[in-house]
Amino acid sequence: MNERRRQGLEKEISRIIGMTLLTDIENEKIKNLVSIHKVELTKDGRYLDLTFSILDLKNNVNKEKIEEDLNKLKGFFRKKIGSHLSIRFVPEVRIHMDSSVEYGVKISSILNDIKKINNILI
Incomplete structure (x- = not known):
């Protein structure tokens, strides 16, 4: 498969999986x-390697459980891809x-805390 076709398929699959996450x-x-x-x-x-990120600002989500649930949905994602693409x-x-x-969010919060401390000391 040439690179251009592969990139197009990746883009379309990303759209399909995104809509599946939102609607189904x-x-x-x-x-x-x-x-x-x-x-x-x-x-x-x-x-197809799907890389997901979890944005949990409160750190109260069991990430292993979410990853397990996503692994259970692999067949469903495959079925959706097959029904939308020929x-x-x-x-x-x-x-x-x-x-x-x-x-990145964790580093940003640490930098903000350091900035607050420096403002107090000055």
Whole structure:
């Protein structure tokens, strides 16, 4: 599969999965806290790596439970992709979690705390 076609499929699959998360998923935690971070299709088109991020500002969400629930939805995502796209092979979905957004929020809050402390000392 050429690079341009693969990128187009990744973009379309990202749209399909995003709409599925918004409209078809009934689990409120997944619906409200999970977002697609990256969609990668392998060169042969057999596997799809979906990378999700969880934005939990209050740190009261069980991330392992959400990842387990997302893994249960792999077949559902694959079915949705197959029904929306006319491709020879519907890729097998693999779920990954990304904590970079959460890490960025944590670093930002630490920097804000340091800034507040410096303003008090000055």
